[in-house]
Amino acid sequence: MPNSIYALILAGGSGERFWPLSRRARPKQLLRLVADKTLLEETLARLEGFVSPERILILTNSEQENAVRKLLGNFRKENIVAEPAKRDTAAAVALGTGWVASRDHAAIMAVLPADHVIANRTAFQETLALAAEAAEETSGLVTIGIKPSWACPGFGYIEQGKPVHLRKHPDDDSIHRVLRFREKPNPDLAESFLRRGNFRWNAGMFVWSVPTVLREFNRYAPELADFISQVRAPENFEKALRERFSKMPRISFDYAIMEKADRVFVVEASFDWDDIGSWRGVANYFEKDKQGNAANRSITALDSSNNIVFEEDGTTIALLGVHDLIVVRTPDALLICHRHEAERIKDLIGKIPPELQ
Known part of the structure; x- marks a missing residue:
């Protein structure tokens, strides 16, 4: 596994399907739905021993910032950043990329939602480590795919191509080229995906190197690439966040980058996963x-x-x-x-x- 790995935790979602327990200032990731800890606390706990706390950035929004800081009272204050406006995941990933690049311009970084349920910490870390090795060896964007347990029409899907074998793992068939991303299907199409066997659920978890993701931002989203160049300078971070973030396009990272890039790979998760969407x-x-x-x-x-x-x-x-x-x-x-x-x-x-x- 690469020595220098960072984690960007996306913790600004709304979780409206859980009203009245969830509110704008207390979204899904701040709820204790299935355990004694909140989903955000569980996300941080899964990274213990794998990513050091000073290399973790938590992105939230201004409505939820106080609640996040109160919940994570012992976490590094400077590693919690509030987005000043809602701009979807492309701008959030750009912001996180600039933050990581300012600390290590060659780092491997993982992007993780804060509101998933993942049972096996060891298996999760093993999958992340494999994805990090794939990102380093292929110079590609790596996503983590979940093998479908049923024909769910509520998830996006990843269509897998041929397997890719890493030098250190020549017999591991869990890494594939991505042929394309598929939108949430109707029930009949979801059944077809399940029967064909080469489709995985898109869980929104990604791993790549800073140079690789910068290459793709420059190619497909130059406005966001310019924003990264500003926030990666530590002395400009706060000013760029305050003055530029709200002007960024409101678009998901999948649409802005993942669906356009040609070097995209998927690693099959070896852990049980649930996004508990309702x-x-x-x-x-x-x-x-x-x-x-x-x-x-x-x-x-x-x-x-x-x-x-x-x-x-x-x-x-x-x-x-x-x-x-x-x-x-x-x-x-x-x-x-x-x-x-x-x-x-x-x-x-x-x-x-x-x-x-």
């Missing part, structure tokens, strides 16, 4: 009674089945004669909806008073 996903981690009711705490249920219940304030929840509902109780809000409407919770946010959003 309350239905979280329910998989709750205890269930014989009627399929899933709850984070003890509930009372009579003639009720397949409900999902989450409460955080000690309120007693009792269900009578109801089925397939989501019930989420916080000190100041209550959500009740059909479990099959879980994906539409984000559509409800705009109708809720601003102070509760």
Whole structure:
């Protein structure tokens, strides 16, 4: 594994599907959904012993900055940076690239979302190490792909090509050229992807060297490349962040770079992965009674089945004669909806008073 590896943690997402537990100032990555730690804390814990804390940059936004700093009270204050405006992942990666380049212009860097559930830390670090070696040897952009367990229409997909064998791992078939990225498919197309066997879920985790990603920014996103050249000078970082970031194009890194680049590789994850994108996903981690009711705490249920219940304030929840509902109780809000409407919770946010959003 390369000696100099940095990590950029993207921690500025909104997680609107988890309202009312999630809010603008307390998004999904700051919630304790499936463990005693928040998803952001779990993300940091997975890097322990693999990336030293001074080489980790956490990017959040101005609405969430205070909550992140309070949560991570012992983390290096200067390694938490708040984006002054929402500009999607291309600008965030550009900012992080400049930060890393100012410290080591030849470093390997990993880009990791802050809101995933990954069970096996050792397997995660082994996959990252392999991806880092692939990035160094191929001078390419490397993404980590998840082998699909079912035909999910809610994820983007990566179409794999021929395997690539590294010098140190000549018998390892887990690295492939990427033929193309595929948008979220309809259910029939997702079934086709699953049958064909050479598709992986796109989990939004990347590894590359600073020179490689700079090459691609210069080729496909010169405006962002110019921004990187400004923020990589330590004395200009704060000024460029304040004055230039909000002027950057609002586009994802996938669209800006990954789907255009011609040297892209995928490493298959050797760990279990879940992005828990809705309350239905979280329910998989709750205890269930014989009627399929899933709850984070003890509930009372009579003639009720397949409900999902989450409460955080000690309120007693009792269900009578109801089925397939989501019930989420916080000190100041209550959500009740059909479990099959879980994906539409984000559509409800705009109708809720601003102070509760």
